Amino acid sequence: MTATTQDAVAPPGGSGTVPPDAFRAAMTRFARSVTVVTAYDGADPVGCTATAVLSLTDRPPTLLVSLASDSGTLGHIRAAERFGVSVLPYRLRALAARFAELPAARRFDGVDHDGAYGAPLLGGAVAAVVCRVTRYVALGDHTLVVGQVVHVATDEGAEPLIHFARRQTRPER
Template identity: 45%
Template sequence: MTARPDPGAVTGPALRSVLRRWATGVALVTATAQGRPTGCTASSFTSISLSPPLVLVSLDRGSRTLAAITGAGAFGINLLGRHHRDLAERFATAPADRRFDGVGHRLVREVPVVDGAMAALVCRLERTVAAADHLLVLGQPVWCDQRGTADPLVHFGSHYQCLAVGTPSG
């Protein structure tokens, strides 16, 4: 008897299809490398603990931003609002050395914080954990700020979407 493939087997494309049905917030992960700001778009950011404060972001092992974080020992999380769709796209697709061109930002504890971000954290690198082709980056927030009440930018169905805050659900 020949074994048949499991029709419900989880392949990379199948998992990607399922994950398209999960809405996530959009953030820019930032760091400083050789005195220059660097960063990337991420939707894999979450809180791990409030006591002590601890957050996590997952980055591809080949990411220049990851290399900057491990080199500097610090990183930023910039939460994006609906008005940041172009910025999210730019940090996801533009060459790494061009992403900050013309982007307003300031350094907080030597970490780039993007002007106009809905909220931002600066974190001390706590540790990294290997997970397949990514590293889970655990950070302890050492600074935070929240600037506005803009509707958040979310990623859903392989597209950037806007979530209207204050809209009651069913």
């Protein structure tokens, strides 16, 4: 599939962008880790599945997460001013659907997690990060949450769950 705008530069007053379906199709070709972004609602853990997570800089160590602006998890991050990100391992791939589809109040039922660093982190994660929020940036229907990293943990032996071409997979060895 190929889609382009008619002009290399958007005309004044025109959107100058490709159709949303063409954009979504192209984005399926960007392989990315499947993560669960978390926070606390008082003492209760909350979270959602996310793939729009990236390292912003290492001086200071900073992470960026993109969440729907109407996301319940985003509301709890705003209240807590901290968030966690757990990179799911392939062996726990069922958690991706759980944190995307179940009612928010049931997502953590029976899920191993640790909140020692101010945000819930899932047990068995390939990598886990806790951040202190430094900025929110509203863009379109999403909000970018920028946070300075205050804790990291990794499991060098775990295989990450990868989202690619509208399916979940793992890296080939």
